[in-house]
Amino acid sequence: MSQKIAIVTGGNRGLGKNTVLHLARHGVDAIFTYRSHPAEAEAVVSEVAPLGARAVALSLDVADGQAFAGFAAQVQALLRTQWQREQFDFLVNNAGIGLHAGFADTTEAQFDQLLNVHFKGVFFLTQALLPLIADGGRIVNLSTGLTRFALPGYAAYASMKGAIEVLTHYLAKELGPRGIAVNVVAPGAIETDFGGGVVRDNAQMNAQIAAQTALGRVGVPDDIGGVIAALLAEDTRWINAQRIEASGGVFL
Numbered sequence: 741m742s743q744k745i746a747i748v749t750g751g752n753r754g755l756g757k758n759t760v761l762h763l764a765r766h767g768v769d770a771i772f773t774y775r776s777h778p779a780e781a782e783a784v785v786s787e788v789a790p791l792g793a794r795a796v797a798l799s800l801d802v803a804d805g806q807a808f809a810g811f812a813a814q815v816q817a818l819l820r821t822q823w824q825r826e827q828f829d830f831l832v833n834n835a836g837i838g839l840h841a842g843f844a845d846t847t848e849a850q851f852d853q854l855l856n857v858h859f860k861g862v863f864f865l866t867q868a869l870l871p872l873i874a875d876g877g878r879i880v881n882l883s884t885g886l887t888r889f890a891l892p893g894y895a896a897y898a899s900m901k902g903a904i905e906v907l908t909h910y911l912a913k914e915l916g917p918r919g920i921a922v923n924v925v926a927p928g929a930i931e932t933d934f935g936g937g938v939v940r941d942n943a944q945m946n947a948q949i950a951a952q953t954a955l956g957r958v959g960v961p962d963d964i965g966g967v968i969a970a971l972l973a974e975d976t977r978w979i980n981a982q983r984i985e986a987s988g989g990v991f992l
Contacts, residue, residue: 742825743767743769743823743825744767744768744769744829744830744972745768745769745770745771745819745823745825745828745829745830746760746763746768746769746770746771746828746829746830746831746832746972747770747771747772747773747815747828747830747831747832747869748760748763748770748771748772748773748832748834749772749773749800749802749832749833749834749835749865750772750773750774750775750802750834750835750836751770751772751773751774751781751784751795751797751834752772752774752777752780752781752784752797753777753780754930754961755834755882755927755930755961755964755965755968756772756832756834756835757784757961757965758961758962758964758965759832759834759964759965759968759969760772760784760788760795760965761784761787761788761791761965762965762966762968762969763793763830763965763968763969763972764788764791764792764793764795765791765793765969766969766972766973767792767793768793768829768830768969768972769793769794769795769823770788770793770794770795770796771795771796771797771798771815771818771828772784772795772796772797772798773797773798773799773800773802773811773835774797774798774799774800775799775800775801775802775835778797778799781797782797784797785797794822796818796822798811798814798815798818802835802856802857802861802862802865803853803856803857803860803861804856804861805856805860805861805864805865808864808865808867808868808869809868811865811868812868812869812871812872815828815869815872816872819872826872827872827873827874827877828872828873828874828877829873829874829876829877829878829972830877830878830879830880830972831866831869831873831877831878831879831880832879832880832882832968832972833862833865833866833879833880833881833882833904834882834968835857835861836857836858836882837853837854837857837858838897839853839854839894839896839897840893840894841893841896842892842893842895843895843896846895846896850896851896854896854897854900855900858897858900858901858903858904859900859903859904859907862881862904862907863907866879866911870915873920875918875919875920876918876919876920877919877920878920878921878922878923878971878972879908879911879915879920879921879922879923880922880923880924880925880968880971880972881904881905881907881908881922881923881924881925882901882904882924882925882926882927883901883902883904883905883924883925883926883983884897884898884901884926884927885926885927885928885929885985885987885990885991886898886901887901887902887905887926887983888926888985888991889990889991901926904924905924905926905983908922908923908924908981908983909981912980912981913981916980921977921978921979921980921981922980922981923971923979923980923981923982923983923984924982924983924984925964925967925968925971925984925986926983926984926985926986926987927959927963927964927985927986927987928949928953928958928959928985928986928987928988928990929949929958929959929987929990930958930959930960930961930963930964931946931958931959931960931961946958949990952990952991953987953988953989953990954988954989954990954992955988955989956988957988958988959986959987959988963986963988964986967984967986971984
């Protein structure tokens with residue numbers, strides 16, 4: 741059986757990094773993207789090697805659709821030179837940015853930035869990579885608990901993620917004939933740099949969310965990377981077109 745290979749966007753930090761490391765522990769190699777911070781990306785590559793897997797970092801701004809054809813060509817060349825493969829197996833659309841702004845205060849520029857990163861970017865990057873995804877492969881898209889419950893200040897962000905959840909259904913339907921399963925992982929509040937690190941660094945917010953969570957704490961990246969890796973494992977091949985919330989049971 742050939743080596744499994746995943747592409748993970750935004751793999752230099754946070755949930756993306758954790759996903760790359762979890763996949764490595766399962767023997768899955770990764771090509772992951774970073775928008776900035778190349779030193780962080782190289783540090784992840786170094787962390788993967790002792791786990792018995794291989795990782796390669798490529799620069800990509802997921803908001804820049806003009807870059808996707810060139811990125812796909814880079815991936816194709818890497819697959820041939822590094823793995824002697826023509827295709828990869830798994831795509832994890834993880835890269836994202838945060839925005840906390842009330843509906844009345846959200847600007848069109850902020851809206852467009854979120855749209856480009858979280859929806860348009862995912863739509864057209866996946867389209868560009870589609871010829872390189874192996875039949876029988878998997879796609880995991882990242883959403884948020886905020887599509888199930890509403891907290892003031894996240895109208896634009898959560899709307900983009902709601903679009904991703906609908907897109908996931910359509911991808912599952914249209915890619916089904918190729919045996920490609922497509923699912924959503926929807927994290928709750930996680931202690932990362934996301935949104936300026938507000939969940940991690942704001943003790944009051946952290947405590948408020950923990951108090952509303954059945955398991956009594958907010959999440960950490962290690963709570964999510966394993967969920968994504970599990971959805972890419974052979975044992976979960978029959979899970980398709982599902983939204984898997986990994987939130988510790990928040991706002992039940």
